[in-house]
Amino acid sequence: MQRFLQAQNIVNPLAYMSVSVLLLHTLLTWIAVYVLEYGLLGAALTLSFSWWVFVILNALYIVLSPSCKETWTGLSASAFTGIWPYFKxxxxxxxxxxxxxxxxxxxxxxxxxxxxxxxxxxxxxxxxxxxxxxxxxxxxxxxxxxxxxxxxxxxxxxxxxxxxxxxxxxxxxxxxxxxxxxxxxxxxxxxxxxxxxxxxxxxxxxxxxxxxxxxxxxxxxxxxxxxxxxxxxxxxxxxxxxxxxxxxxxxxxxxxxxxxxxxxxxxxxxxxxxxxxxxxxxxxxxxxxxxxxxxxxxxxxxxxxxxxxxxxxxxxx
Structure with missing residues (x-):
C-alpha cells in the first residue's frame, strides 16, 4: 500500500500517518510496560497493534481519499491478469x-x-x-x-x-x-x-x-x-x-x-x-x-x- 501511494507521489499523507502512529505507539508502550507492568510482552503486543493501526490507516486512505479515486476503483477479476510475472x-x-x-x-x-x-x-x-x-x-x-x-x-x-x-x-x-x-x-x-x-x-x-x-x-x-x-x-x-x-x-x-x-x-x-x-x-x-x-x-x-x-x-x- 505504501508503494502504491508513493508511485503516485502521495508522500505527505504517509508521513502524517507515520508520525501519528509513532506517537500512539510510544504512549501505548509506556502504558503497557510501566503502568500495566506487562514488560516485554506488553512491548511486543503494542508493536503488533501499532503496525495494524498503520495498515488500517493506509487502507482507509486508499479507499476513501479522492487522491486515489482514479487509481483504485475496487477489486475485480482483472487484478489476476498477468499475476505470474508479478509473483516471480x-x-x-x-x-x-x-x-x-x-x-x-x-x-x-x-x-x-x-x-x-x-x-x-x-x-x-x-x-x-x-x-x-x-x-x-x-x-x-x-x-x-x-x-x-x-x-x-x-x-x-x-x-x-x-x-x-x-x-x-x-x-x-x-x-x-x-x-x-x-x-x-x-x-x-x-x-x-x-x-x-x-x-x-x-x-x-x-x-x-x-x-x-x-x-x-x-x-x-x-x-x-x-x-x-x-x-x-x-x-x-x-x-x-x-x-x-x-x-x-x-x-x-x-x-x-x-x-x-x-x-x-x-x-x-x-x-x-x-x-x-x-x-x-x-x-x-x-x-x-x-x-x-x-x-x-x-x-x-x-x-x-x-x-x-x-x-x-x-x-x-
Missing amino acids: LTVSSAVMLCLEIWYSQGLVLISGLLADPTVSLDSISICMNYLNWDMQFMLGLSASTSVRVGNELGAGHAKVAKLSVMVVNGTSIIISIIFSAIVLSFKVGLSKLFTSDVEVIAAVSDLTPLLAISVFLNGIQPILSGVAIGSGWQATVAYVNLTTYYVIGLPIGCVLGFKTSLGVAGIWWGMIVGVLLQTITLIILTARTNWDSEVLKAGERVKKSANEDLSDMVETI
Whole structure:
C-alpha cells in the first residue's frame, strides 16, 4: 500500500500517518510496560497493534481519499491478469531483502556463542540498534529511489533516471558521513543511553569505529538496492546477496570471531566485508547499466501489461 501511494507521489499523507502512529505507539508502550507492568510482552503486543493501526490507516486512505479515486476503483477479476510475472518479481524481491535482514540478525545470533556471550550480545545489540535506525532512514531514500527510477524508466526518461540515481547517492553519502561523525564523536554517550554497565560501555566504544564504517556503507548499499528494485534486477541482486553475505562474509566473520582474539569485533568485520563486496558489485552493475536499454525493457513490460488488460476487457465484453 505504501508503494502504491508513493508511485503516485502521495508522500505527505504517509508521513502524517507515520508520525501519528509513532506517537500512539510510544504512549501505548509506556502504558503497557510501566503502568500495566506487562514488560516485554506488553512491548511486543503494542508493536503488533501499532503496525495494524498503520495498515488500517493506509487502507482507509486508499479507499476513501479522492487522491486515489482514479487509481483504485475496487477489486475485480482483472487484478489476476498477468499475476505470474508479478509473483516471480515479488518472490525475487522478498528473497533479496530477507537475505539482507537475516544476515545482520544471524550475526547477532552467532555472537551469543562467543566466550563471554552476555557482554558480546549486549554490545553488538546496542550497535545493531543504531545501525538499524540508520538503515530505516536510508530505506526511506531507497524506497523513493526505486519509485522514481521505475517511474522515469516507464516514462521513457533514461537520462532523468540516471540523474536520479546520482543525486540520491550523493545525498545519502553526505548524510552518512554526518551520521558516521556523530557515532565517532559520541561513542561513550551512545552506549550510556542503553546501559550503565562499565564493561558493556567499553565494549560498545571498541565497536563504534566498525559501526561508523557500516553507517557509511549504508549510505550507498540501500540506495543501489533501491535502484535494482526500480529497474527490475531483484533476481540478480538476490544471487549477489547470497554470495557476498553467506558464502564470503559470514564464514569470514565466524573465523575472525571464533579463531582469533577479535571476538565480537571479528564477527562485525565479517558483516562489513559482506556489505562492502555487495556494494562494490552493485556499483559495477549500476555503472555498466545502459539506461536507454532499460527504458526499452520497461516500455515492453508496460506494453505487454496493457495488451493483457485489453484482451481481458474484450473477453469480459
